Amino acid sequence: MLTIGDLAKTTGVKVPTIRYYEQMGLLSHAERSEGNQRRYSRSQRDRLSFIKHARELGLTIEAIRELIDLSQHPEKPCAEADRIAAEQLATVRQKIAKLKKLEAELERISTHCHSNHVRDCYVIRALANHDLCETDHD
C-alpha cells in the first residue's frame, strides 16, 4: 500500500491535487490507515496516471469523469470516448489558430519599436490604436 506522498512521487501529481481529485470524484475514496491516513493500491495509482495524462492533454475534469465512467463499462461502444478525444482535438486546434494570430501581431509590435522614449514607443501606440493591426484577433 502506498501513502499519498508515495503516490505523489511516483505519478508526479502533487499531494493536495490528489486530494482534490478524490473530492471531485475522479479517484474513489482511498482506504485509510488506523491513524486515518490514505493508503493506495496499485490500481489507484494507475487511475491517477490516467487522470494525469488526460489533464496534460487538456481534458476537463468533467470529460475525464466521463472517460472513467466509460472505462468501467467495457461492453459499451466507445463512440463516446472517440467523441471526447475528437472534441478536444478541435479545441486545441482552435487555440493554436488563435495564438498564431497573436504571435504574428506581437512579433510585429515588439520588433517595430526602435524608439527610446515612451512618447514614441510603438508598443504603446499599437496597443492604443487597433488600426495599426494587420490582422483581426478578436
Next chain:
Amino acid sequence: MLTIGDLAKTTGVKVPTIRYYEQMGLLSHAERSEGNQRRYSRSQRDRLSFIKHARELGLTIEAIRELIDLSQHPEKPCAEADRIAAEQLATVRQKIAKLKKLEAELERISTHCHSNHVRDCYVIRALANHDLCETDHD
C-alpha cells in the same frame, strides 16, 4: 459624456467588465451623474480600447497596469514596454509549441481507434498508458 452602456457598445467590453476594470485600477474612477451613475470622457474610452486590445493579446491585468503607468510618463525609456511585449510573445510561442504536441498526440489517439467497444478502445488505452505516446508533453 458617455454612460457605461454607451462605452460598452462602442468598445465591445461588457458593462460588468468595465466596472471590474475600474475596481482593478485599470480605469480611473469615473465621474458620476447626480444620480450616482458613471459618466465617461473620450479619453477614458480610448483607455478602455487600449485595455481591450491588450487583453485580446493575452496580456495580464498586471502587465496592462504597468503599461498604463508607463504611458503616463512619456519621458521614460520604453525598454520596459518592449520587455512586456517580448515576454508575452515568448509566452504565446511556448503555448503554441505545447499545443502542437497535444494536437499531434490527440490526432494520433483519435484516428487510431477502430474498435467498437470500450474494452479495446484506443482512446482509453492510450490515456491509461503513457508509453503509447510518441512525444513528450509534460
Next chain:
DNA sequence: CTAAAACCTCTAGCGGCTTTAGCTGCAAGA
C-alpha cells in the same frame, strides 16, 4: 406621469487547483 430600460452595489460562482492554519500520526535518533 408611468413604465421600461439602464444603472447601482454587493455577493457568489466558474475551473483547477494552491495555499494557509491549525491540528494529528509516525519513524528515527539521543
Next chain:
DNA sequence: TCTTGCAGCTAAAGCCGCTAGAGGTTTTAG
C-alpha cells in the same frame, strides 16, 4: 522514552478574469 521533525489530516480561503444574480435606484421615452 522522549523528542524532533517530516508527513499527513481537514476546512476554508485565495488565485485569475471575469460573469451572473439579487434587489434596489435613476434615467429616458412616450
